[in-house]
Amino acid sequence: MTAAYSPAGREGERRTVPVPDGLDGLRLDLAISRLFGLSRTAAATLVDDGAASVDGVSRSKSDKVRAGDWLEVVLPPPPVPVTEVEPTPVDNLRIVFDDDDIVVVDKPVGVAAHASPGWTGPTVTGGLAAMGLRISTSGAAERQGVVHRLDVGTTGLMVVAKSEIAYSVLKRAFKERTVEKRYHAVVQGQLDPLRGTIDAPIDRHPTHDYRWAVISGGKPSVTHYDTLEAFPSASLVDVRLETGRTHQIRVHFSAMRHPCVGDLTYGADPTLSARLGLERQWLHARSLTFEHPTRGDEVTFVSEYPPDLADALGTLRAAA
Template sequence: MADKLEGTITNEQGRIDKVLSERLTSYSRSQIQQWLKEGLVVLNGQKVKANYQVKPDDHFIIHLPEEKPLEVEACDIPLDVVYQDQDVAVVNKPQGMVVHPSHGHPTHTLVNALLFHLDQLSGINGVIRPGIVHRIDKDTSGLLMVAKNDRSHTSLAQQLQDKTTLREYTALVHGNIPHQKGTITAPIGRSKTNRQMQDVVDDGKFAVTHFTVLERFADFTLIKLQLETGRTHQIRVHMKYIGYPIAGDPVYGPKRTLKGNGQFLHAGVLGFTHPTSGQWLTFEAPLPEVFKKTLDNLAKPIDF
């Protein structure tokens, strides 16, 4: 066996597979269910099934499986590697690139590029998501941390679970936000009316987003956002929920919006503790050119 993850249930309720997938956000629920089937999840010293209902003070240990040989094809795709050493890498993902292969995107993803440009990647998430600790949407640009071995992956995943990482985004939203700062606390889950979308729902996963206004334009507001949790489409769903959807968002925004290559959302700041040295590392990535040009155009005076 390689490394392990462990913790104690506090206020969580429900099935063990659901609770663990909510706590360990870098692992999918299906991955955790597979580990349960393989007997790699131990609760209070006993192996349990996926439908086990957790209780307060339950202690879990997950024995992470050994790395598996990678089978996804490496592709010579240009990639902005901001930083790398023997344990971790930080990459600046361009807008329009999918993070890992899926049924609709079998190749030319970030993972395919990582396999070409980096000498090694962690295998905890299997052959489809090597090195991937967290994700951003296809049409969101910006920084991602990548694990080059399982020990680093475990450390980074634990930091995400403990909410000790720094993840700041810049977004352009519709409307003028009147107040300077705000916090959105609203549970996110699959939409009851459209299963392809996420929404704020009563039985959703706990989600918190903080925002600060950077600049106001005639019909738009530029904001900085900081994530406390990492739910699917969290920023996009939360901003729509409070009435200020992200400009250019083809799913959660209005049909008539600014021209671009998708939502004006950029993961510009990333910070975490290095798994080996213990040093705090912070990285910044500039806004994409289309984002910069749009802001410049919005700032220009209107000719009458």
């Protein structure tokens, strides 16, 4: 049945279910997230808005639930589907390569790969639409043509499919890990060993929204690295991803106690970040190598460091 979702002034579906044994002992927001397929943030918002109760009593989102508790939730209405990409010019979005099948872009900082709930800033798909480029219609409406993503705070290379066959071929290539993605990162301290592999599973952080962590039972995640330059307080490393988990490089190096310089979300030293003039993580998608989806030949694209990262690296070199 439906009921008024009064805290948000919307209509929503009221659901009452017992907490299953598998969710015993979880936080209330996490239990709601798992039961109803909501994001952790959306579940926490429901609790904060008074749209959830346990055995008829309002609880905090951090309260633990027990198997057999009766959980009542007023779910929000489904979001209005996005039917097309909104053309929005993006400053400094550079076209590296463009043909009938693919477009390779050099993404600036502060730009998301595509539209998503809660993000109101510029996107790669919106920028391409503003340039008049035709993108593949495959994939969800808001991320048509997108076959892989970069974090908003990460700069560098992205390939977007223009033809339907390119979308299909590239999606399979990324899934089968035949695309070589190389990143350059400046991480705190010196790595020991200087070259190695980080093989540690990643999943959502159990207590911090918007963050990920090395979690037992998480998704397999493998990062290969090689130190290119070492400085007194940091190291420039070349990184090759075998898997492509959200925030993978940032999480893996943070878990090794060598967070990306400037990455305050994952434990970077704010004093060093300020000294280098960084307002985001020093992380750049340096190169992409893959088989062209229709020609079949191998193509490689390389991106130079943007000014903020180049300046920070120059400061480290000068100090050394």
